[in-house]
Every structure is written in structure tokens, then in C-alpha cells.
Amino acid sequence: MAEILRKDARTALHEKPGAEQSESRTLGANVVEDGRYMPPPTDEDGKQWVRTSVLIKGEPRDLYGLWHNVEDAPLWQEQIASVTRTGEKTSHWTMQSATGTLEWDSEIMADEPGHRISWRSIGGDSENAGEVVFEAAPGGRGTYVTVLQEFRMGKLASGFETLTGRNPKQAVIENLRQFKALAETGEIPRTHGQPHGPRGAAGTVKSAAYAENVAQPPGLERMAS
Amino acid sequence: MKAVCWMGKSKIETLKVPDPVILNPHDAILRVTRTAICGSDLHLFDGFIPTMEQGDILGHEFMGIVEDVGRDVKNLKPGDRVVVPFTIACGQCEFCHKGLWSACDNTNPNAHLMETAYGYSGSGLFGYSHMMGGYAGGQAQYVRVPFANIGPLKIESDLPDEKVLFLTDIFPTGYMAAENAQIAEGDAVAVWGCGPVGQFAIASAFMLGAGRVIAVDRIPERLELARSLGAITVDYTEQDVSVLQAMRDLTGGMGPDSCIDAVGLEAHSNQLQGVYDKVKTMLMLETDRPIVLRQAIQAVRKGGTLSVPGVYGGLLDKVPFGAAFGKGITMKMGQTHMHKYMKPLLERIEKGQIDPSYIISHRITLEEAPHMYEVWRDKKEKVTKIVIDPWAEKAA
Structure with missing residues (x-):
């Protein structure tokens, strides 16, 4: 398995997303293979990669379950307006950014309950693929959750980056951070909606520079309302 | 509202x-x-x-x-x-x-x-x-x-x-500063800055067993409050006062067992290095003025402890890390x-x-x-x- 993952992470760099056979799309989110640290793939040919990890107080099984329930993704993923299941392994994603809507379909490629999920887009406005791995942390401290996400800088990038101020790689990092907050505390830290004095031009520019104009996902509040 | x-x-x-x-x-x-x-x-x-x-x-x-x-x-x-x-x-x-x-x-x-x-x-x-x-x-x-x-x-x-x-x-902050100073019964503890956090660090140092507390500041009303807690005060702006000399004089030449920097990044100094740091921060070559930090590292005894409740934000210049290593000191800090x-x-x-x-x-x-x-x-x-x-x- 480790050998396959490593080979595919490398060859996937030279492939067009969505064009290859499903097996060769398998990505390697693994950080360690055969006792060696594996760095994340580097950006190449218009493809961007980001790998990010968190320690979550919780069981791999439960965290896998929370991630697997894709229709709840809008609770913790930034700017995801809705996710609808369209088949056993497929779902339709709608992303609402400050300036427009992106829609795409996604397909689950590999699904190992309690351990790993991988997916790729299969048409629409976004070309992306990713994998999440859940593994027990040493010392019984919880679960290491590692995400490897790959995407092409197309409409998704312009929608994300130029218009909302959130770098798409950073969005992957933020989404995992928010997944952790939701899993550990039942809420996502929130400042939008609190009072402040007039921001003025300088304050507004700063706020955008800090990506504070990206809507904060609702956490469980949406379930309550 | x-x-x-x-x-x-x-x-x-x-x-x-x-x-x-x-x-x-x-x-x-x-x-x-x-x-x-x-x-x-x-x-x-x-x-x-x-x-x-x-x-x-x-x-x-x-x-x-x-x-x-x-x-x-x-x-x-x-x-x-x-x-x-x-x-x-x-x-x-x-x-x-x-x-x-x-x-x-x-x-x-x-x-x-x-x-x-x-x-x-x-x-x-x-x-x-x-x-x-x-x-x-x-x-x-x-x-x-x-x-x-x-x-x-x-x-x-x-x-x-x-x-x-x-x-x-400020009370927990001063208390944690004293706890971080790893005070043993009878220790000599020096506190730079007699503002609110410094005050509570002094009070807490005594609670934790300090035998002598030395308080450094320049504001008379703060020094008076520090004396009211039982500290010996050093006004660093007074003529002929050298803080490092005072630390030696008040600890039998050994230096304080623990030093607490309750000042942080906007420290003042009447010496040349105060001007140096002010100019460097103005030119954005440095973000903080670590005058107290430098002094406390110099002052603390061999194997002593430096505790920093004062806020630092960024990059510091000319921190005598060699002295810190050479004396084998422990540093503890943070929010x-x-x-x-x-x-x-x-x-x-x-x-x-x-x-x-x-x-x-x-x-x-x-x-x-x-x-x-x-x-x-x-x-x-x-x-x-x-x-x-x-x-x-x-x-x-």
C-alpha cells in the first residue's frame, strides 16, 4: 500500500485531474512511510497541493463519521452553501463566495471506515481531489487527522483568491482547523456579528487583508435553527 | 451601548x-x-x-x-x-x-x-x-x-x-510570574516594573516564600506601593544608581535567585542603549525595546531563573544569549x-x-x-x- 501511495502521489503530478483511471488517482496523505518522513508534493503544472494536520481529542471512528457525512460539510467548511448526495459515492457541491457561485460534482474514490476517505471532482467549476487519513496519535492523545488536497488554479482559484481574499491552500487549512473545533467543542470560534465602532477605509482594508470577510462557518448553530 | x-x-x-x-x-x-x-x-x-x-x-x-x-x-x-x-x-x-x-x-x-x-x-x-x-x-x-x-x-x-x-x-499574571520564577524559601527575587503586574508579582513572591524582594522602577508612587508590600526599592533614574551594582550589593554579590521582567517591550532607560532601541524601533529594524530583558539576564545569579510576564511582540536586538547560556539560567514566560x-x-x-x-x-x-x-x-x-x-x- 505504502509503495502504491508514494508512486501515485508522484505520478499524479503529471496527470490531468479527472482524466485518469480511478486507481491511479489515489493520493497519499500519509506523512510517514516505511519510517521515513514524506514531504507533501510540490506545486507543478498549474496544480497546487496542500497537506495539513491536526490533533483532535476523539476517536478515529467518530471523526471519520463526522467527515463522511458530506451533507454536514457546510457546518464547518468555508463558503460551502450546500452538499447534496446524488448517489452512493457521489455528491453535488455548491460554493457561495462573495462574488459568485461555483458548483461541482464529487466522487468518493476510496473509503476505509474509521481510517481513510479519498475523493475527486468529476465535473463542474472545480477540479480538485483529496484524501483524509485518521490515525490514533501516540500516547492515547487522540487522533491525527491529515488532509492532502490537490486542485487546479482555475475558476476556483480566482473565485477564492482574488475576490474573497482567502488563498485556496489556506482555505484547506482553515477547514481542517474548523473541523477540529467543531469536533472538540461543538462550535466554531466566531467574531462575525459582534459590535464595533466605524471601521473606516483603513479598517476595512485591514479586515479584508486578514481574510475576515470570508464568512465563518456556522457550526451546529445551523442545525439548531 | x-x-x-x-x-x-x-x-x-x-x-x-x-x-x-x-x-x-x-x-x-x-x-x-x-x-x-x-x-x-x-x-x-x-x-x-x-x-x-x-x-x-x-x-x-x-x-x-x-x-x-x-x-x-x-x-x-x-x-x-x-x-x-x-x-x-x-x-x-x-x-x-x-x-x-x-x-x-x-x-x-x-x-x-x-x-x-x-x-x-x-x-x-x-x-x-x-x-x-x-x-x-x-x-x-x-x-x-x-x-x-x-x-x-x-x-x-x-x-x-x-x-x-x-x-x-493582573493578579493571576503577577502570581504566575512568581510561580514561573521557581522561588525557594528564602530566595532573593528581583522585579523590574512596579506597575500592577509587578505589584502582584512582588506580593506573590512573598506568598511563595521569597526572603527578599528587590523592586526596580522610576515612578515614585509605584515604588512607594512596592515598599508598602515589604520590597526594597531601586530607582534606576537616581544619580549614581547602577541596577546591576544594586543587585549584587543586595544579594551578597551573588545576584538574585530569580528575576522577573514585568515591563516588556516598551521599556525605558536613561542610558545610551535606551536611545539605541528607540532609534532602531523607529527605523523598524527592531520591534521591541528589550532593555529590561538584557539587564535581567545580566543580573540573575548562575543557574537562576528569569520569569517574563511583560509582553513582547516581535523581534529583539542584542539579547545577551551567551550570558544566559554561560550561567545556565532557566527562562519561563508567556500569557x-x-x-x-x-x-x-x-x-x-x-x-x-x-x-x-x-x-x-x-x-x-x-x-x-x-x-x-x-x-x-x-x-x-x-x-x-x-x-x-x-x-x-x-x-x-
Whole structure:
């Protein structure tokens, strides 16, 4: 398995997303293979990669379950307006950014309950693929959750980056951070909606520079309302 | 409601803003009954802390009466009187489990800003820049408190607000500074800075067994308060006073067992290096003025401990790390793990071991706050600590 993952992470760099056979799309989110640290793939040919990890107080099984329930993704993923299941392994994603809507379909490629999920887009406005791995942390401290996400800088990038101020790689990092907050505390830290004095031009520019104009996902509040 | 807003460097205004509302299941809304200006708020006033935005509500020291709670807050109900820690902690993450509350993973929505500068982000703080979360502060009539299920300490006795208010920051901060100083019975402890945190560090050092406390400052009223606690004071601006010489003279030539830097990044000096740091920060070649830090590293005895409750923000120049290594010293520092200290310190207040209100010099209204920021910055009117009653119409 480790050998396959490593080979595919490398060859996937030279492939067009969505064009290859499903097996060769398998990505390697693994950080360690055969006792060696594996760095994340580097950006190449218009493809961007980001790998990010968190320690979550919780069981791999439960965290896998929370991630697997894709229709709840809008609770913790930034700017995801809705996710609808369209088949056993497929779902339709709608992303609402400050300036427009992106829609795409996604397909689950590999699904190992309690351990790993991988997916790729299969048409629409976004070309992306990713994998999440859940593994027990040493010392019984919880679960290491590692995400490897790959995407092409197309409409998704312009929608994300130029218009909302959130770098798409950073969005992957933020989404995992928010997944952790939701899993550990039942809420996502929130400042939008609190009072402040007039921001003025300088304050507004700063706020955008800090990506504070990206809507904060609702956490469980949406379930309550 | 009325709130004290940061409107730019050296520009603070009391403005009408909307009331806060519950945004998350573990939120509470407080009606603020007392709040205070912290010495570290002066770093914001002076523009030393990046990522402030015009319109930010200031204030991280406050207490009040619970007005409303989110649906998952079971430990508080409207009408409860609480003191709120200035650091926000979730209580569930690895760091909260370890008791490193100010390193909480789940309370800073702008963690990415701090990760860029520091590698990892600490917890969110009230009213202390967007890098620290961008939370609205408590120098206001109402405030929203996230994770009210974890942070706020209920005050069930009839102690007046002023006696318990400083559990919100400066008393625990001074206490942790003394704890970090690893004081053994009879130790000599030197404290730089006799502002509020320095005062509580001195008081706490004695509580933890210090045999001698040496206090360094230049403001007469602060030195007087320090002497009232039993410290020996050194005014570094007096003619012929060398702080390093004084430290040797007062410790049998050995140096203090522990040194506490309760000054931080805006230290003053009457020596040439003070000018050096001022010029370098003005030219943006350095962000902090580590004058006290340098002196404390020089002063501490071999194998001694340096504890730093004073705030540093960025890059420091000419820190004598060789001296630190050469003497084999221990350094401990950081934002206070508030949640660990509030309850035991409340017990000390209840038992009458300390009355933290002794440092208060000024009691003011929200409208007077902008002016008092200036007064305190300029060290006028013998300010030692300013407390605000957000509902008072004129000065008490």
C-alpha cells in the first residue's frame, strides 16, 4: 500500500485531474512511510497541493463519521452553501463566495471506515481531489487527522483568491482547523456579528487583508435553527 | 451601548455601538459592572501591537452580571456575578487538558495570522488585536463572552467588585510570574516594573516564600506601593544608581535567585542603549525595546531563573544569549494560564491574605477613558491603576 501511495502521489503530478483511471488517482496523505518522513508534493503544472494536520481529542471512528457525512460539510467548511448526495459515492457541491457561485460534482474514490476517505471532482467549476487519513496519535492523545488536497488554479482559484481574499491552500487549512473545533467543542470560534465602532477605509482594508470577510462557518448553530 | 474604541494609534474614543448578541452555543452576554485599563492596553494605544483595526472595542479586564446565556451554557444563569479571564479557552483541546489554557487551540478565528508570525497560534484574547482573535473587549456596557461554560468565575460571596476584579488578569499574571520564577524559601527575587503586574508579582513572591524582594522602577508612587508590600526599592533614574551594582550589593554579590521582567517591550532607560532601541524601533529594524530583558539576564545569579510576564511582540536586538547560556539560567514566560489560577487566588482574597484593590488610584466613567489612556501613558496624575464603572454618568 505504502509503495502504491508514494508512486501515485508522484505520478499524479503529471496527470490531468479527472482524466485518469480511478486507481491511479489515489493520493497519499500519509506523512510517514516505511519510517521515513514524506514531504507533501510540490506545486507543478498549474496544480497546487496542500497537506495539513491536526490533533483532535476523539476517536478515529467518530471523526471519520463526522467527515463522511458530506451533507454536514457546510457546518464547518468555508463558503460551502450546500452538499447534496446524488448517489452512493457521489455528491453535488455548491460554493457561495462573495462574488459568485461555483458548483461541482464529487466522487468518493476510496473509503476505509474509521481510517481513510479519498475523493475527486468529476465535473463542474472545480477540479480538485483529496484524501483524509485518521490515525490514533501516540500516547492515547487522540487522533491525527491529515488532509492532502490537490486542485487546479482555475475558476476556483480566482473565485477564492482574488475576490474573497482567502488563498485556496489556506482555505484547506482553515477547514481542517474548523473541523477540529467543531469536533472538540461543538462550535466554531466566531467574531462575525459582534459590535464595533466605524471601521473606516483603513479598517476595512485591514479586515479584508486578514481574510475576515470570508464568512465563518456556522457550526451546529445551523442545525439548531 | 457605549464602548471604548481604538480608532488608530494614539486615538481612542468612547462611542455608541450596537449591543452584543449571542453568536455561539457556549456564549454568554454580561452587563459589565467594572472594567479596567491594563498596562498592556497602552501598547495598543501606542501602536506597538499589529493587527488592530479602527473601531475595535478595547478592554480585557472586566466582570459583570450574566444577562443571557447560549443554549449549551449550563453552569451560569442570568443574574450570576462573574469575573472573566482575559484569555478565552475551550476546555476540550490538548492544551486545555494540559492546563496550558492560554495556548488553547480552538478560540482564535484568526489563528492563521499568529501562525505566520509565531509558528503556532495561542488562544483568543478579548480586545487585543485581530492576530489574537479580534474579539470585542469589555471596556463597554455589555460584552459577549465565548466559552462561558469554561472561563467565567462565579463570585458567590459579597466581596465588592473592586476586590475581585483583578482576578481577570493582573493578579493571576503577577502570581504566575512568581510561580514561573521557581522561588525557594528564602530566595532573593528581583522585579523590574512596579506597575500592577509587578505589584502582584512582588506580593506573590512573598506568598511563595521569597526572603527578599528587590523592586526596580522610576515612578515614585509605584515604588512607594512596592515598599508598602515589604520590597526594597531601586530607582534606576537616581544619580549614581547602577541596577546591576544594586543587585549584587543586595544579594551578597551573588545576584538574585530569580528575576522577573514585568515591563516588556516598551521599556525605558536613561542610558545610551535606551536611545539605541528607540532609534532602531523607529527605523523598524527592531520591534521591541528589550532593555529590561538584557539587564535581567545580566543580573540573575548562575543557574537562576528569569520569569517574563511583560509582553513582547516581535523581534529583539542584542539579547545577551551567551550570558544566559554561560550561567545556565532557566527562562519561563508567556500569557497567563488564567483558568488555573483564578479559583485558588479568589480563595486567598476571601481568606483576607490579599486585597488587590490597594493598587487602584483612579475611578472613572467610560467618557473619561480616552483622556485617562493619555494620562497613564504620560505617567501623570500618579496613576497606579484605573478602574471604569461603565454605568456611571460622572466621575465617582
